[in-house]
Amino acid sequence: MSEAAEKLKPLLAALTRGERTELVTYLIALNDDDDGEVLTPEEWEAAWIEECDRRIADLDSGKAKAVPADEFMQRMKEKYG
Numbered sequence: 001m002s003e004a005a006e007k008l009k010p011l012l013a014a015l016t017r018g019e020r021t022e023l024v025t026y027l028i029a030l031n032d033d034d035d036g037e038v039l040t041p042e043e044w045e046a047a048w049i050e051e052c053d054r055r056i057a058d059l060d061s062g063k064a065k066a067v068p069a070d071e072f073m074q075r076m077k078e079k080y081g
Helices: 003-013 015-031 041-061 069-080
Strands: none
Touching: none
16 A cells, blocks of 8 residues: 555544545546446345345355454464455
8 A cells, every 4th residue: 555545544544434435436436447327225235135145046056255354364464464
């Protein structure tokens, strides 16, 4: 993370939850490659529920394999330090 971004952390931490939500929505919109449409919190929730359902189905069908959290964390530490 850049030094400028690090300096923002305490300012962002002081925001209310609602203000942070608005800011996150704004930042996501900046990265939107489509038509600039911004999802509402309800649409985000629906999208995440759909994604969770898909991942659960992948686990149930054997398409995906679960990894214990401690094993995953060890892999990430080895890879990223």
